[in-house]
Amino acid sequence: MKKVIMGNHALSYGAMLGRTQVIAAYPITPQTQVVELLSEMCADKTLDAKFIKVESEHSAMAACLGASLAGARTFTATSSQGLALMHELLHWASGGRMPVVMGNINRAMAPGWNIWADQNDSLSQRDTGWMQFYCSNNQEVLDTVIQAFKISEKLLIPSMVILDAFSLSHTYEIVDIPEQEKVDEYLPPFNPQLKITPDEPHAFGGLTGPEHYFELRYKLQKEMEKAPALIEETGKEYEKMFGRYLGLVDEYRCDDADIILITSGTVGSTARVAVEELRQEGIRVGNLRIKVFRPFPFEIVRNIVKGAEKIAVVDRNISYGHHGIFYEEVKSALYGHNNSVPIFGFIAGLGGRDITPSTFKEITNLALKKKRPEEEIIWIGVKR
Amino acid sequence: MKKEKKMAFSLPEEELMNSGHLACQGCGAALAMRYVLKALGQKVVLCIPACCWSIIDGQFPYSSLDVPIFHCAFETAAVSASGVKAGLEMVGDTETTVVAWAGDGGTFDIGLQALSAVAERNDNILYVCYDNEAYMNTGIQRSSATPYGAWTTTTPVKHFKERPKKDIDAIMAAHRIPYIATASIGYPEDLFRKAKKAKEIEGTRFLHIYAPCPTGWKSRPEDTIKLARMVVQNATFPIYEIEWGEKYTLNIKLKEKKSISDYLKIQGRFRHLTKKEIASMQEEVDRKWERLLSLVNSSREKDQIPS
Amino acid sequence: MRKKKRAQKIVFKSEKDVPLMAMSTGTMLHNKTGAWRNIKPVIDLDNCIQCGICWKFCPDVCIFVEDELPVIDYDYCKGCGICAEECPTKCIAMVEEEK
Numbered sequence: 021m022k023k024v025i026m027g028n029h030a031l032s033y034g035a036m037l038g039r040t041q042v043i044a045a046y047p048i049t050p051q052t053q054v055v056e057l058l059s060e061m062c063a064d065k066t067l068d069a070k071f072i073k074v075e076s077e078h079s080a081m082a083a084c085l086g087a088s089l090a091g092a093r094t095f096t097a098t099s100s101q102g103l104a105l106m107h108e109l110l111h112w113a114s115g116g117r118m119p120v121v122m123g124n125i126n127r128a129m130a131p132g133w134n135i136w137a138d139q140n141d142s143l144s145q146r147d148t149g150w151m152q153f154y155c156s157n158n159q160e161v162l163d164t165v166i167q168a169f170k171i172s173e174k175l176l177i178p179s180m181v182i183l184d185a186f187s188l189s190h191t192y193e194i195v196d197i198p199e200q201e202k203v204d205e206y207l208p209p210f211n212p213q214l215k216i217t218p219d220e221p222h223a224f225g226g227l228t229g230p231e232h233y234f235e236l237r238y239k240l241q242k243e244m245e246k247a248p249a250l251i252e253e254t255g256k257e258y259e260k261m262f263g264r265y266l267g268l269v270d271e272y273r274c275d276d277a278d279i280i281l282i283t284s285g286t287v288g289s290t291a292r293v294a295v296e297e298l299r300q301e302g303i304r305v306g307n308l309r310i311k312v313f314r315p316f317p318f319e320i321v322r323n324i325v326k327g328a329e330k331i332a333v334v335d336r337n338i339s340y341g342h343h344g345i346f347y348e349e350v351k352s353a354l355y356g357h358n359n360s361v362p363i364f365g366f367i368a369g370l371g372g373r374d375i376t377p378s379t380f381k382e383i384t385n386l387a388l389k390k391k392r393p394e395e396e397i398i399w400i401g402v403k404r
Numbered sequence: 405m406k407k408e409k410k411m412a413f414s415l416p417e418e419e420l421m422n423s424g425h426l427a428c429q430g431c432g433a434a435l436a437m438r439y440v441l442k443a444l445g446q447k448v449v450l451c452i453p454a455c456c457w458s459i460i461d462g463q464f465p466y467s468s469l470d471v472p473i474f475h476c477a478f479e480t481a482a483v484s485a486s487g488v489k490a491g492l493e494m495v496g497d498t499e500t501t502v503v504a505w506a507g508d509g510g511t512f513d514i515g516l517q518a519l520s521a522v523a524e525r526n527d528n529i530l531y532v533c534y535d536n537e538a539y540m541n542t543g544i545q546r547s548s549a550t551p552y553g554a555w556t557t558t559t560p561v562k563h564f565k566e567r568p569k570k571d572i573d574a575i576m577a578a579h580r581i582p583y584i585a586t587a588s589i590g591y592p593e594d595l596f597r598k599a600k601k602a603k604e605i606e607g608t609r610f611l612h613i614y615a616p617c618p619t620g621w622k623s624r625p626e627d628t629i630k631l632a633r634m635v636v637q638n639a640t641f642p643i644y645e646i647e648w649g650e651k652y653t654l655n656i657k658l659k660e661k662k663s664i665s666d667y668l669k670i671q672g673r674f675r676h677l678t679k680k681e682i683a684s685m686q687e688e689v690d691r692k693w694e695r696l697l698s699l700v701n702s703s704r705e706k707d708q709i710p711s
Numbered sequence: 712m713r714k715k716k717r718a719q720k721i722v723f724k725s726e727k728d729v730p731l732m733a734m735s736t737g738t739m740l741h742n743k744t745g746a747w748r749n750i751k752p753v754i755d756l757d758n759c760i761q762c763g764i765c766w767k768f769c770p771d772v773c774i775f776v777e778d779e780l781p782v783i784d785y786d787y788c789k790g791c792g793i794c795a796e797e798c799p800t801k802c803i804a805m806v807e808e809e810k
């Protein structure tokens with residue numbers, strides 16, 4: 021069934037089709053419609069789930085963890101300040117191997133209060149052991165939620181499905197809503213390997229000394245390393261059933277590109293408009309959208325940029341005192357594999373400042389002009 | 405040497421807590437767990453946040469309890485229990501009693517927000533606070549359950565705690581939950597009865613257990629039970645129940661209300677107090693006791709309370 | 712009669728043996744807390760009235776009942792002295808541990 025829905029509702033539909041059993045969430049702009057629709061779905065029984073109306077995001081995640089450990093499929097959604105408030109429990113989720121799936125709407129961190137797109141909220145959670153999927157359209161949001169349950173439950177690692185504030189969360193697009201039976205076929209019920217029950221009493225997450233902690237974390241990383249292949253495999257399976265492939269990255273005209281613009285999130289589509297226009301001017305440019313940020317898809321990124329003469333990474337985020345975060349990551353992926361290609365790091369669009377096709381043209385031209393980057397960070401659009 | 409007589413047991417013999425746990429000698433918190441588990445039986449899940457009990461239970465891959473435990477974040481005991489309860493119900497287990505088991509710090513302070521929300525929703529969990537009147541896990545710092553006058557490492561003798569203990573039971577009563585009870589490990593049969601009663605009630609139940617801590621109170625380990633009785637007999641920690649936030653029932657009536665001085669004397673944490681300070685503490689205890697008695701006397705009958 | 716559970720050490724030879732999460736699979740009984748003790752309780756059974764009070768108040772669950780009489784499990788008794796303090800006939804004495 022095709023429906024015109026907003027990005028936030030794509031998250032809700034994903035959670036519904038995934039037959040989420042326990043939801044705990046707290047409202048924050050621009051996420052509110054996610055939980056509003058889910059509340060309705062629970063109320064009218066389109067979704068047979070318990071919705072715990074908690075008093076904070078911290079409690080939202082805590083409730084999800086408890087429910088997940090009890091063996092239920094759990095979902096929550098948040099944004100920005102809410103995600104930051106959850107931080108402690110994000111570690112708990114991965115360390116406890118609780119496969120919660122969460123939608124996060126990328127919104128800037130205060131102060132000043134800013135509800136617009138910016139990736140610093142989710143990227144600040146980089147090292148919490150969650151998988152992170154940055155989506156670029158509403159269809160992808162819905163599909164990825166369903167896929168995320170499958171991957172998370174297989175690896176026992178939680179997933180964050182991420183979309184930009186407003187340009188996705190509140191933008192209406194035509195979305196194909198798959199049939200429940202087909203989704204059920206793709207995504208079997210959660211069959212937990214770890215489960216809290218009086219029938220088999222174990223203590224979970226107690227005191228753990230240096231003699232064991234290390235191995236537990238080693239095992240988490242080893243499972244995380246299996247994710248790229250699993251994402252591709254489940255993505256192909258999804259394609260077979262629903263006609264849409266869900267991969268690690270999404271490339272556009274990179275094959276013969278001299279310069280590749282690397283982006284994430286919705287700005288990918290903006291970049292592609294620029295790619296078309298620049299190509300008409302005879303500039304061979306392509307766009308690589310990195311969808312999966314954790315685990316970082318090293319292999320595929322290396323392969324795609326192999327032939328490029330230059331790379332420009334565009335970040336709507338910053339690690340203060342360092343670089344744009346995708347820029348750091350791309351450089352670290354290429355180090356020792358492709359040391360000669362110049363990589364330019366651009367920061368644009370913080371706090372929802374517009375990123376337009378001409379932004380990408382400016383970026384491309386700047387990168388073409390210079391042999392190598394002369395600055396650690398090239399700021400785009402700062403009034404100075 | 406076999407005797408004719410049978411050993412007298414005032415509590416069931418079955419133990420769900422094993423020896424070998426890591427509590428200090430004479431730990432009241434350990435006894436609280438032992439008694440509550442005797443009452444609840446095996447069909448429980450415990451959610452234990454950071455507190456002494458997260459250590460007492462033992463080190464991975466071991467546990468000293470024969471019931472499952474979710475060791476959860478410090479401020480999340482109540483809502484973790486709500487989550488577990490919801491999860492269990494969705495996977496078809498509606499029987500298990502889900503218990504949040506937290507210290508006073510995890511209850512009165514950092515966990516109060518989540519607890520209040522759980523109580524306001526009347527989530528179907530049993531919340532147990534074992535109260536040792538300070539943060540013991542981290543080395544005896546004051547909490548809002550620390551009584552007036554007490555020494556802790558953050559309320560040194562020269563600057564002892566000058567504010568009274570927070571009245572958590574009144575706060576919980578204001579949420580109008582079905583059941584609140586105070587108990588002391590000095591009266592195990594009363595505690596046992598309350599835990600059993602709480603188990604059968606639906607909604608948020610709150611059990612507040614006084615649990616002396618010889619390490620943190622600088623008392624002798626062998627005085628643990630004595631202290632847990634004295635505190636009741638001198639009305640510092642009265643034993644009562646509150647139903648639906650309105651019906652107060654006093655469970656241990658005092659024939660003769662003792663003075664607090666003997667109780668204070670055997671705890672190093674109060675040693676520095678002057679006569680004047682003790683007198684003002686006594687006044688406060690008396691005032692609170694009178695207030696409780698009037699609540700008990702003016703309580704509405706249970707069937708008059710709209711639930 | 713108390714059923715005696717087994718005290719068992721769990722050894723992980725490699726990370727493969729370690730569960731996915733810090734999940735307990737055994738009791739703390741391997742931890743013989745009797746070693747913490749400085750003074751030990753000794754019961755004079757002749758004066759014991761079988762009231763069960765010592766059993767009831769032991770925080771370490773190490774007084775059990777055999778043939779209707781209390782027996783202390785010295786493997787675990789931490790020597791807190793509660794049993795001696797609470798015994799109504801004062802038939803439990805705390806004596807120096809021979810080291």
Ligand SMILES: Cc1ncc(C[n+]2csc(CCOP(=O)(O)OP(=O)(O)O)c2C)c(N)n1
Pocket residue numbers: 433454455456457478479506507508509510511536537538539540541542547
């Ligand atoms: C978020 C957070 N802050 C601080 C701590 C450190 N911490 C662990 S237990 C504890 C005190 C616990 O006190 P209480 O709840 O009274 O339990 P007790 O240790 O006295 O049994 C503190 C401060 C923590 N684990 N998590």
Ligand code: SF4
Pocket residue numbers: 426427428429430431432433434456460536540541616617618619620
């Ligand atoms: S510090 Fe106090 S509460 Fe904690 S284990 Fe020791 S005696 Fe028990």
Ligand code: SF4
Pocket residue numbers: 430752768769770771772773774783787788789790791792793794795
């Ligand atoms: S001394 Fe303490 S630990 Fe030992 S048996 Fe008596 S009560 Fe139990």
Ligand code: SF4
Pocket residue numbers: 754758759760761762763764765766781797798799800801802803
């Ligand atoms: S408390 Fe004393 S009298 Fe009672 S059973 Fe124990 S040893 Fe015997």
Ligand SMILES: [Mg+2]
Pocket residue numbers: 507508509535536537538539540547
């Ligand atoms: Mg405490």
